[in-house]
Amino acid sequence: MREREEENIIIPESHPRAKSLKYRELLVHGYNEGVVATAGLIAHGRGEAFDYLLGEKTHDFAREAMEAAVALFLVSKHPVFSVNGNVAALVAKEYVELAKKVNAKLEVNLFYRTKRRERAIERVLLAAGAGEVLGVDEKYRAELPEIEHLRRYVDKRGILIADTVFVPLEDGDRTMALRKMGKNVVTIDLNPLSRTAQWANITIVDNIVRAVPGMIRIVEKMRNKPKEELLEILKNYDNNDILRRAFEKIKENIEEWASKGLIIEEVKKYPKFNLKFL
Amino acid sequence: MREREEENIIIPESHPRAKSLKYRELLVHGYNEGVVATAGLIAHGRGEAFDYLLGEKTHDFAREAMEAAVALFLVSKHPVFSVNGNVAALVAKEYVELAKKVNAKLEVNLFYRTKRRERAIERVLLAAGAGEVLGVDEKYRAELPEIEHLRRYVDKRGILIADTVFVPLEDGDRTMALRKMGKNVVTIDLNPLSRTAQWANITIVDNIVRAVPGMIRIVEKMRNKPKEELLEILKNYDNNDILRRAFEKIKENIEEWASKGLIIEEVKKYPKFNLKFL
Numbered sequence: 001m002r003e004r005e006e007e008n009i010i011i012p013e014s015h016p017r018a019k020s021l022k023y024r025e026l027l028v029h030g031y032n033e034g035v036v037a038t039a040g041l042i043a044h045g046r047g048e049a050f051d052y053l054l055g056e057k058t059h060d061f062a063r064e065a066m067e068a069a070v071a072l073f074l075v076s077k078h079p080v081f082s083v084n085g086n087v088a089a090l091v092a093k094e095y096v097e098l099a100k101k102v103n104a105k106l107e108v109n110l111f112y113r114t115k116r117r118e119r120a121i122e123r124v125l126l127a128a129g130a131g132e133v134l135g136v137d138e139k140y141r142a143e144l145p146e147i148e149h150l151r152r153y154v155d156k157r158g159i160l161i162a163d164t165v166f167v168p169l170e171d172g173d174r175t176m177a178l179r180k181m182g183k184n185v186v187t188i189d190l191n192p193l194s195r196t197a198q199w200a201n202i203t204i205v206d207n208i209v210r211a212v213p214g215m216i217r218i219v220e221k222m223r224n225k226p227k228e229e230l231l232e233i234l235k236n237y238d239n240n241d242i243l244r245r246a247f248e249k250i251k252e253n254i255e256e257w258a259s260k261g262l263i264i265e266e267v268k269k270y271p272k273f274n275l276k277f278l
Numbered sequence: 279m280r281e282r283e284e285e286n287i288i289i290p291e292s293h294p295r296a297k298s299l300k301y302r303e304l305l306v307h308g309y310n311e312g313v314v315a316t317a318g319l320i321a322h323g324r325g326e327a328f329d330y331l332l333g334e335k336t337h338d339f340a341r342e343a344m345e346a347a348v349a350l351f352l353v354s355k356h357p358v359f360s361v362n363g364n365v366a367a368l369v370a371k372e373y374v375e376l377a378k379k380v381n382a383k384l385e386v387n388l389f390y391r392t393k394r395r396e397r398a399i400e401r402v403l404l405a406a407g408a409g410e411v412l413g414v415d416e417k418y419r420a421e422l423p424e425i426e427h428l429r430r431y432v433d434k435r436g437i438l439i440a441d442t443v444f445v446p447l448e449d450g451d452r453t454m455a456l457r458k459m460g461k462n463v464v465t466i467d468l469n470p471l472s473r474t475a476q477w478a479n480i481t482i483v484d485n486i487v488r489a490v491p492g493m494i495r496i497v498e499k500m501r502n503k504p505k506e507e508l509l510e511i512l513k514n515y516d517n518n519d520i521l522r523r524a525f526e527k528i529k530e531n532i533e534e535w536a537s538k539g540l541i542i543e544e545v546k547k548y549p550k551f552n553l554k555f556l
Contacts, residue, residue: 028316038306041316045323052471072551163552179545182552191327193535198542201551234551244539251536254529257471261522264476267457273350273479273512274441274460 030089308367
């Protein structure tokens with residue numbers, strides 16, 4: 001009810017944050033469909049802040065990480081793409097397409113795991129063209145070590161035996177556990193400070209709505225390259241450097257704002273205070 | 279249902295983000311009570327990101343803005359404190375206390391206005407000790423110029439005739455409209471880039487859960503000062519400089535991270551990739 005009202009508010013194209021508000025609408029829609037968790041809405045807000053600091057565009061460090069990620073998926077024997085509520089709400093179609101192109105399995109993998117949300121996400125993936133969706137059938141349930149209760153479950157046919165896992169918008173504890181298990185971990189995370197960004201082997205610091213379509217284009221260019229060339233890309237890849245450059249870009253943007261303070265010039269036209277009433 | 283489950287997850291004191299997760303719980307609770315809007319959850323996430331960049335503490339530029347804000351409230355003839363869902367969920371008790379101490383009226387003032395949420399917030403304020411709550415009775419409804427539909431309503435006894443309005447966690451369009459009307463606008467906003475932070479006369483760049491209790495302590499120290507001294511504080515106050523210093527602090531923190539890239543040392547112990555499977 002209250003959600004419905006909010007969804008009916010039309011966002012004018014002229015709004016300074018029109019694109020960002022469109023993605024937000026997708027997320028609120030996903031929330032109302034039972035796909036997105038409450039915490040997923042808050043996490044999205046954190047992402048919005050970092051996307052703003054990055055100028056809301058894909059930078060060279062993200063593109064490099066995307067290329068390394070695609071190379072890694074293509075050389076992996078058993079890549080698995082993890083899906084949570086926010087991923088399903090924002091890029092289900094493109095994510096399923098990318099998984100198909102690199103022969104990866106799809107696995108529903110939730111931080112706040114409920115049967116209802118698992119099923120809702122499975123429906124979204126099937127509607128987006130997925131063949132098989134792992135992580136929903138309890139018969140194949142296995143557990144990650146060192147992770148508490150509901151968050152530790154994975155699929156025996158999926159993440160448990162994967163050599164490479166793609167965990168965009170993931171929780172830090174789980175990313176760390178996967179890395180420590182010896183998996184190759186690829187993530188998309190707008191916050192280079194997050195434990196997920198820090199623990200992944202490859203961190204794409206970008207908005208998932210830009211990164212996944214970008215990766216589809218990269219697969220097209222890379223799929224026929226010899227394995228040696230793909231391995232060369234991985235050999236030259238340095239995630240530490242990628243994270244450093246992401247921080248550097250944010251710093252550059254802030255430096256410009258810090259030199260001004262008041263960025264909106266028009267504000268200066270108004271008196272500092274209106275104390276006429278005294 | 280799904281919200282209930284999430285609320286039952288216990289956050290260990292040892293968690294690196296325990297405090298931030300406690301505030302998040304307050305917000306999710308407010309959401310389940312119909313006090314907080316869906317967009318309020320996302321906005322909270324943006325705030326979390328900026329609070330993290332600020333080191334999750336109150337800096338000197340915030341303290342200076344808090345002092346100027348208290349001075350302004352004390353010299354104002356008709357100060358009004360605006361309340362939205364997030365304010366009510368996070369600091370209802372302290373906010374009501376501060377309003378009483380500076381003789382300000384309280385007015386419910388929602389971006390996503392519904393009768394149900396207005397009433398829910400009114401209940402929270404009354405339970406927190408508020409005497410009168412404006413903004414709920416349609417009989418006293420007036421309109422702000424240049425603001426679309428539901429967002430433009432204010433109370434004839436409150437914001438419409440106020441000389442000074444306190445609009446923490448406010449929307450940019452409304453802050454701008456209030457400033458252009460000649461009101462003195464005070465806000466709390468963790469994001470120095472936001473249009474609210476930019477358009478306010480006084481911008482407290484801090485977390486509301488730290489700022490409002492801090493302001494209560496400042497009133498105690500200031501309430502007996504002569505009016506001349508309070509006006510001197512306002513004369514010397516420069517919001518442009520405050521915003522500049524907030525950006526500067528974020529820049530300093532990012533500089534440190536940018537010099538490292540990988541901040542979590544332990545990650546370096548693990549191999550760059552695990553390509554044994556090849």
